[in-house]
Amino acid sequence: METKQILDTIQMISEEKLDIRTITMGISLFDCIDSDGEKARQKIYDKLTTSAKDLVRVADQIESEYGIPIVNKRISVTPISMIAAACHDDNYVAYAQTMEKAAEVLGVDLIGGFSALVQKGYQSGDHKLIESLPEALSETKRVCGSVNVGSTCAGINMDAVKQMGQVVKELSEIDPVSCMSLVVFANAVEDNPFMAGAFHGVGEADKVINVGISGPGVVKRALEQVKGQPIDTVSETIKKTAFKVTRMGQFVGNVAAKALNVPFGIVDLSLAPTPSQGDSVAEILEEIGLQSVGAPGTTAALALLNDAVKKGGVMACEHVGGLSGAFIPVSEDSGMIKAVEHGNLNLEKLEAMTAVCSVGLDMVAVRGDTPAETISGMIADEAAIGVINNKTTAVRVIPAKGKKVGEQIDFGGIFGSAPVMPVNTNSPAKFVSRGGRIPAPIHSFKN
Amino acid sequence: MKAVITVIGHDQIGIVAKVSQRLATLKVNITDISQTLMHGDFTMMLMGEWDTDDVKFDVVKQGLLDLAKETGLSINIQRQELFDAIQKL
Numbered sequence: 001m002e003t004k005q006i007l008d009t010i011q012m013i014s015e016e017k018l019d020i021r022t023i024t025m026g027i028s029l030f031d032c033i034d035s036d037g038e039k040a041r042q043k044i045y046d047k048l049t050t051s052a053k054d055l056v057r058v059a060d061q062i063e064s065e066y067g068i069p070i071v072n073k074r075i076s077v078t079p080i081s082m083i084a085a086a087c088h089d090d091n092y093v094a095y096a097q098t099m100e101k102a103a104e105v106l107g108v109d110l111i112g113g114f115s116a117l118v119q120k121g122y123q124s125g126d127h128k129l130i131e132s133l134p135e136a137l138s139e140t141k142r143v144c145g146s147v148n149v150g151s152t153c154a155g156i157n158m159d160a161v162k163q164m165g166q167v168v169k170e171l172s173e174i175d176p177v178s179c180m181s182l183v184v185f186a187n188a189v190e191d192n193p194f195m196a197g198a199f200h201g202v203g204e205a206d207k208v209i210n211v212g213i214s215g216p217g218v219v220k221r222a223l224e225q226v227k228g229q230p231i232d233t234v235s236e237t238i239k240k241t242a243f244k245v246t247r248m249g250q251f252v253g254n255v256a257a258k259a260l261n262v263p264f265g266i267v268d269l270s271l272a273p274t275p276s277q278g279d280s281v282a283e284i285l286e287e288i289g290l291q292s293v294g295a296p297g298t299t300a301a302l303a304l305l306n307d308a309v310k311k312g313g314v315m316a317c318e319h320v321g322g323l324s325g326a327f328i329p330v331s332e333d334s335g336m337i338k339a340v341e342h343g344n345l346n347l348e349k350l351e352a353m354t355a356v357c358s359v360g361l362d363m364v365a366v367r368g369d370t371p372a373e374t375i376s377g378m379i380a381d382e383a384a385i386g387v388i389n390n391k392t393t394a395v396r397v398i399p400a401k402g403k404k405v406g407e408q409i410d411f412g413g414i415f416g417s418a419p420v421m422p423v424n425t426n427s428p429a430k431f432v433s434r435g436g437r438i439p440a441p442i443h444s445f446k447n
Numbered sequence: 448m449k450a451v452i453t454v455i456g457h458d459q460i461g462i463v464a465k466v467s468q469r470l471a472t473l474k475v476n477i478t479d480i481s482q483t484l485m486h487g488d489f490t491m492m493l494m495g496e497w498d499t500d501d502v503k504f505d506v507v508k509q510g511l512l513d514l515a516k517e518t519g520l521s522i523n524i525q526r527q528e529l530f531d532a533i534q535k536l
Contacts, residue, residue, distance in 0.1 A: 251532035
C-alpha cells in the first residue's frame with residue numbers, strides 16, 4: 001500500500017473528524033407481545049439484553065483495533081404502539097422505562113422506537129402511545145420517540161399533526177431539552193440508524209445491524225483543494241470523498257455484523273455534523289462559495305451536495321438505506337448556529353433547504369410561548385414537502401421555555417446548543433383545528 | 448494479524464531502533480517500513496505481522512502506547528484491512 005494512502009486515511013480520521021456516528025442494532029419485538037403488560041415488558045427486557053449484550057463490547061473493540069471512533073452505540077425496536085396494543089394498560093410509560101433500563105444495563109447511548117405510525121389513522125395503541133410521549137420522554141434519558149404523520153401513499157393525517165403540536169408543547173413545558181428525543185415524520189423509513197427517529201420496521205429481519213456515517217470535515221477539506229474550479233469539479237470531489245467515507249461505513253458494518261452474528265442491513269449515507277469546529281455541513285456550503293449559509297444560492301448548493309454524496313456513496317456499499325443525505329440540524333452544526341446568531345439564516349430558508357436534503361427542521365429552538373397550533377403548522381408544512389416530493393421529512397422542534405429569540409438552549413455533547421429562532425406569528429389555528437386528512441398527492445402531472 | 452503502525456513526532460536519535468526493538472519484544476515481525484518528513488515531523492510507517500494466538504492485539508497496542516509515553520512520540524496502530532476498504536476499489 002502506498003504511503004500517501006495510509007497518511008490520507010489517518011488524516012481523515014485524526015484531523016478531519018471522520019467517524020462512524022452510530023452502529024445501531026435493530027431488534028424486532030413482535031415475539032414479545034403479550035396481553036399482560038408486565039409479561040410483555042419482561043420479554044422485551046430479556047430480548048434486548050440478550051440480543052445486544054455484545055454490541056458495546058464489539059463496537060469498542062472495532063474502535064480500538066481499527067482506530068475509527070464510533071461515537072454512539074444504539075438500539076432501535078419495533079414501534080411500541082404495535083407491541084403494546086395487545087395489553088390493557090392505560091398508558092405506555094412503563095414500556096419506555098423498560099427500554100431505558102435495558103439501554104442502561106447494555107451501556108448503549110440511545111434506544112429508539114417509542115413510536116407510532118399514524119399516517120392514515122390511529123389504532124388503539126397509537127392513541128395511548130402518543131398520549132404517553134410527554135411523560136415517557138421526560139422521565140427517561142436514552143429513549144427516543146417518533147410519530148409518522150404522513151406518507152406519499154396515504155397523505156397527511158391532520159388529526160395527528162394537530163395532536164403532535166400539542167404533544168411537543170406539553171413535553172417542552174415539562175422539560176424543553178427532552179424535545180430533542182421526539183421527531184415527527186412524513187415518509188419515515190424503517191431502517192434508519194439515526195436518532196431520534198430510529199425504529200425497527202415491520203418488514204425488517206428479527207435483528208439487523210445498520211451503520212450511520214459522518215464526515216462533513218472530510219468533504220470540506222477535499223473541497224479546499226478545488227477552490228474556484230467549476231461546479232462539476234465540486235460535484236466530482238464530493239462524490240470521491242463520499243465514496244471513501246461510505247467504504248469505511250460498509251467495512252465497519254460488516255465487521256460488526258460478523259462479530260455479533262447478526263445480518264448487516266444498510267449504510268446510511270449521511271453527512272452528520274457535530275458542534276465541533278470543522279465538522280459542519282454549513283461550512284461545506286460556505287466552502288462551495290456562499291458568504292454564509294442562508295444566502296441566496298444555499299438551496300442549490302445543498303441540493304448539489306446532497307446528490308453528490310448519494311452518487312458517491314451508492315457505489316461504495318452493498319446496501320444503502322436510512323435517511324441518506326446531508327443533515328442540517330441547527331444545534332449540532334457550528335456553522336448553522338453561527339448563521340442563525342448573525343441573522344443570516346431564518347426558519348423560512350431552512351424550510352426551503354429541507355426540500356432538497358435529509359431530513360427537515362431539525363433541532364430548531366423556538367420561543368417557549370409558541371402556540372401548539374403554530375408548531376402543528378410547521379409540522380404540516382414539512383410533512384407536505386416530504387409527501388409531495390416523495391422524500392422523508394421531519395420536525396424536531398424545541399419550544400424553549402422561558403427563552404426569548406436569540407437566547408440559547410443547551411443540549412449537551414454532540415447535540416450542541418441552539419439559538420431561539422423567530423417564528424411567523426400569524427396563526428394557523430383554524431386550518432389546524434379542521435382535522436381530517438390531506439389526501440395522497442397525484443403521481444402524475446409533476447410540475 | 449497485519450497492522451499498520453504509524454509513528455509521528457520530532458526527529459530524534461534512535462527512533463527506528465526504539466520502535467523496532469519494542470516490536471521485536473512484542474513478537475511483531477516488520478514486513479514493510481518507510482519514513483518521510485511531513486510538515487517538519489518525522490513520520491514512519493511500518494507494516495507489522497504477528498500471530499494473535501501468541502500475542503493479542505490489545506497487548507501489542509498497549510506496548511506501543513507505553514513506548515509513545517516514554518518517547519513523546521505519537522504512535523498509532525490500526526488493522527490493515529481498514530486501509531484496503533477505504534482506498535481500494
